[in-house]
Amino acid sequence: MPAGNPIRKRIVIIGGGFAGINAAMGLAKLPVDITLIDRKNHHTFQPLLYQVALAVLSPAEIAQPIRSIVRKYQNIEVLMDQAVGFDLDRRRVELETGALLEYDFLILATGSTHSYFGRDDWAKLAPGLKSIEDATEIRRRVLLAFEFAERQMQEAGTHPPLKFVIIGGGPTGVELAGAISDIARLYMASDFRHINPADAEVLILEGSPNILAAYPPDLRQKAAQQLAGLGVTIRTNAHVSDIQPGYVMIGDERIDSTVTLWAAGVQASPLGKLLGVPLDRRGCVIVDQFLNPPGHPEVYVCGDLAHVEENGIQIPGVAQPAMQMGTYAAKRISRLVARDFGSEGTGVNQPFHYFDKGDMATIGRKAAVANIKWPFHGRWSGFPAWIVWLFIHVFFLIGFRSRLAVFRQWAWTYLTFQDGARLITGSQELPGWDARYGMQDGSPIVHPAPPIEQTAGTAVTGT
Ligand SMILES: Cc1cc2nc3c(=O)[nH]c(=O)nc-3n(C[C@H](O)[C@H](O)[C@H](O)COP(=O)(O)OP(=O)(O)OC[C@H]3O[C@@H](n4cnc5c(N)ncnc54)[C@H](O)[C@@H]3O)c2cc1C
Incomplete structure (x- = not known):
């Protein structure tokens, strides 16, 4: 022109x-x-996806229809x-x-x-976190694992160890690990009668020598300490060579995994x-x-x-x-x-x-690491960093209603450990697991498979 x-x-x-x-x-x-x-018809605030994946926030609190974001501008046409x-x-x-x-x-x-570095077949076994659909799928798997364990405990008096394996120790892996540990130890503590959710193990497998590789060494170390405080185990230099239903391989070593999540690439x-x-x-x-x-x-x-x-x-x-x-x-x-x-x-x-302006990553419900470059320079960790993280993330949520709703929901869950969006939607299958008997495919079954006569009243009974 x-x-x-x-x-x-x-x-x-x-x-x-x-x-x-x-x-x-x-x-x-x-x-x-x-x-x-x-x-999609909506904009997703991806930094808070893990809060949906771990049932603290609902999808509508971190996503907004694109049409409503640009509603007042007559010269913007939206096409889905x-x-x-x-x-x-x-x-x-x-x-x-x-x-x-x-x-x-x-x-x-x-x-x-x-x-998935050329192994797209791993996607079904180890979902990653990028969209609302991914977040609700992760939520489904994590919550279902606890339901299966409760059922097995109720019927057989034991269940295979609950193990959540997160592949990748970048910000997303660290946030997922901290949040899984939190929901197991705090939010679900009184929801179950037969299992102790706090016994669940959370493991991060990181291929490089450090988690949070982009952060300064002192913050990496603080992050590792804060994760250890939450009971999260970290294995670095751990190159995953295969993912199968119910387990992950690192070379010849097999690591059982109730739920495997991908945060690596x-x-x-x-x-x-x-x-x-x-x-x-x-x-x-x-x-x-x-x-x-x-x-x-x-x-x-x-x-x-x-x-x-x-x-x-x-x-x-x-x-x-x-x-x-x-x-x-x-x-x-x-x-x-x-x-x-x-x-x-x-x-x-x-x-x-x-x-x-800097980077920050949360570690569970009240800790974070923050490498702040604006409006001042500083490296923070622990609770003060988490408060900064909270305000920045709420501030950048698009839409006033969303901001208020998220803040209210957070404050409520934070203070009471109640509510949250702990809904299991969709399929009732978990790769590698049998709702009644534990792990399939040669994995250790720690109790004999009992005959099941009475199924009425159980929450999740397989498909
Ligand atoms: C779990 C997670 C946590 C994160 N945490 C943080 C954090 O704490 N801090 C931070 O700064 N960053 C974080 N990030 C990264 C940050 O969200 C991304 O860098 C940012 O979203 C990139 O913005 P974008 O506009 O390039 O792409 P996106 O926000 O991904 O948007 C791309 C859009 O394009 C649409 N689209 C894709 N393909 C097509 C197509 N063919 N036709 C039409 N539409 C299409 C998608 O639906 C999507 O709406 C996180 C990311 C994830 C996944």
Whole structure:
């Protein structure tokens, strides 16, 4: 489009995550037409997914319909659809429903997904945590394990040890481990009559020499101490070679596992590949300082999908950079649009710069580690770090109702150990386990399989 032609520009944003929503908000007040596409109807606040997975919060408290987020902006059209292809030369996006959308600017922000390092067959045995569906599946498995143990205890007077194995000791693995330990020791302590949920074992298997590899050594050490205080066992340099129903292998060593969870690998959304531009080894699109892939100044790639480097170091795939990239893309497009309307185009050549405010990870109900870089520098751990974590995460939740609801729910569960969203929904099967007799497939059955005559009144009886 030649400079000076004030025709309304069409902007297509793919992905309603942190980057996409921030880009849409940044563009909403301009005289442009925006189409925001997501395959889901909701934006998910992923940093709190583990709270849903471990039954402290309900899905609706950490997700919000995209339509309601952008409701007041008449120039934003929301489409629930999946992008499946691009024609960059003709500036078109192809959607799964067959529609072809034309654009003047494209913002691509479809995030990342789990990587099982080529062993996609492990996904069913060791779910990862990325979406609301993943979180409710993890919740189902964890709660079902306690139900099975209770039933076996009731009928046979014993049950195989409850063991939760988390593969990956990054922030997600650490948060999951702390939260499982908490629900076992605190929240469910008085829910069962026959088992002691606190006897459950939680084990983190980390392939590298340290958990929380991106954190400074002193915070890693504090995190390990806080996890030990919660009864979590950590094994580092532990390379998982196989996952089977009911157990995990590290070389020749077999580790029994009631529930196995995956927090070990991430790869970029497969959509990046369809652009036909250079990618890094995780499938992220390599972009320049303006977030454009080579040869396409009209395309912006933001968030987890983008490979952006500053001073030779890759910007991490976390929420802050994603939000800042979305905001940057909106600002740059608005400057380019303003130039078309006759302004001087001041700031058009300003590159993206990541403003790093720090990192934090929670460890259970009242501990965390925080490496804060803004508004002050400091390394915190324990309860003070957890309070900072709490306020930051509630503050960044989108939607006022959500913030209030989450805060109320947290305060209530925190003080009373009551309620929470401890619902088992969906299937009543657990890979490798038999609801009545314990572990299948040659795993140790610690009691003889009893004949079951009376099943009425038991909560979970298999499918
Ligand atoms: C369990 C977990 C905990 C985390 N904790 C933290 C934390 O504590 N702090 C932190 O800073 N970061 C955390 N992160 C990372 C952070 O959530 C991500 O970096 C951030 O969400 C990336 O934002 P994004 O906009 O790039 O992608 P996302 O937020 O993942 O959004 C991508 C969107 O694109 C949509 N989409 C994907 N493919 C298509 C398609 N083909 N067509 C249409 N739509 C599509 C998806 O439905 C999704 O809505 C966590 C992530 C996870 C999974």
